[in-house]
Amino acid sequence: MDERLERARALLERAGMEVEVGTAGAEAEILAVRTGLEERAAVARLAPEIRALGFRYVTIELEGGSP
Amino acid sequence: MEAKHRALSRILEACESVCIGYSGGVDSVYLAKAAVDVLGRDRVLAVTGRSAAYPAVQHRIALECVERFRIPHLEVETHELAVPGYTANAPSRCYYCKDELWSRLTDVAATHGLRTVVDGSNADDAADHRPGTQAAQEWGVRSPLREAGLSKREIRLLSRREGLPTWDQPASPCLASRLAYGLAVTPERLAQVERAEALLRRQGLREFRVRHHGAAARIEVAPAELEEVGARLAGVVARLRALGFRRVLLDVEGYRRGALNEGLVQLARS
Numbered sequence: 001m002d003e004r005l006e007r008a009r010a011l012l013e014r015a016g017m018e019v020e021v022g023t024a025g026a027e028a029e030i031l032a033v034r035t036g037l038e039e040r041a042a043v044a045r046l047a048p049e050i051r052a053l054g055f056r057y058v059t060i061e062l063e064g065g066s067p
Numbered sequence: 068m069e070a071k072h073r074a075l076s077r078i079l080e081a082c083e084s085v086c087i088g089y090s091g092g093v094d095s096v097y098l099a100k101a102a103v104d105v106l107g108r109d110r111v112l113a114v115t116g117r118s119a120a121y122p123a124v125q126h127r128i129a130l131e132c133v134e135r136f137r138i139p140h141l142e143v144e145t146h147e148l149a150v151p152g153y154t155a156n157a158p159s160r161c162y163y164c165k166d167e168l169w170s171r172l173t174d175v176a177a178t179h180g181l182r183t184v185v186d187g188s189n190a191d192d193a194a195d196h197r198p199g200t201q202a203a204q205e206w207g208v209r210s211p212l213r214e215a216g217l218s219k220r221e222i223r224l225l226s227r228r229e230g231l232p233t234w235d236q237p238a239s240p241c242l243a244s245r246l247a248y249g250l251a252v253t254p255e256r257l258a259q260v261e262r263a264e265a266l267l268r269r270q271g272l273r274e275f276r277v278r279h280h281g282a283a284a285r286i287e288v289a290p291a292e293l294e295e296v297g298a299r300l301a302g303v304v305a306r307l308r309a310l311g312f313r314r315v316l317l318d319v320e321g322y323r324r325g326a327l328n329e330g331l332v333q334l335a336r337s
Contacts, residue, residue: 024285025280025283026247026280030283030316032314033319037297057285058319058320059285059319060316060317061315061316062317
């Protein structure tokens with residue numbers, strides 16, 4: 001696993017979130033956190049630290065349903 | 068602010084007659100109305116450059132305003148999508164777009180006997196990454212609002228006083244601004260973004276962007292609207308995927324004007 005990803009996952013875990021993480025974008029510049037939208041504010045509070053790991057954007061990956 | 072308003076009138080008078088780069092945004096609508104008030108309709112022409120990058124929603128507002136305030140108006144096709152420097156979508160993209168636009172408007176001004184080509188740049192624009200400004204300078208385009216020292220906030224206040232419906236309109240830059248740098252600008256990607264944003268607009272979101280990162284759409288929503296975003300996005304993800312985005316992401320920090328420019332330092336170093 002990308003070292004940045006592992007560090008980001010650890011950051012989120014220390015904040016009490018057990019989540020899956022991945023990257024997106026041509027340069028893997030986006031951290032995609034697989035969690036519910038109710039965690040948005042909590043993830044946002046960690047965004048500066050996550051960006052310091054080398055990610056440009058911190059996001060929650062939205063799961064689809066039927067249209 | 069009143070002194071700046073008077074300065075704007077003096078600047079417009081010095082321009083004698085103007086051909087305005089008119090997008091229908093807050094700045095260009097205010098500029099066009101001010102120009103008509105100061106110079107009269109026979110010395111003003113608002114010109115809209117149209118291409119696949121020009122949002123349809125912006126076009127509707129542009130037309131509504133020229134009709135309501137009887138602003139002389141013309142539309143021209145611009146062909147920045149035929150310019151490799153534009154479609155490559157480097158941080159210099161706007162230079163090529165504005166170079167094409169001012170080339171067309173300079174021709175229009177000459178044809179109509181208008182002395183000065185002007186744009187709606189304002190005093191706040193100097194703080195942002197704006198390669199289009201270089202193109203404007205090369206074509207001798209003046210920026211009356213900026214020269215008068217008017218900020219965006221002041222332009223909104225003056226617009227409200229004038230009864231312009233655009234006074235509180237969110238910023239609406241061209242659709243190419245949604246594409247991550249390095250991702251080639253194509254009509255298909257521009258249409259994807261436009262349809263995606265139309266979807267979100269119908270969900271009641273007002274200030275947001277859909278950023279195109281190739282396979283992924285990254286949604287930025289204004290902080291004031293983030294609390295309700297869960298309800299607004301319900302049922303939308305599958306429809307966004309149907310537009311061709313394999314992944315749909317919500318930026319946890321919300322809409323930030325010029326967010327794609329946050330990566331420019333890294334790009335410059337790479």
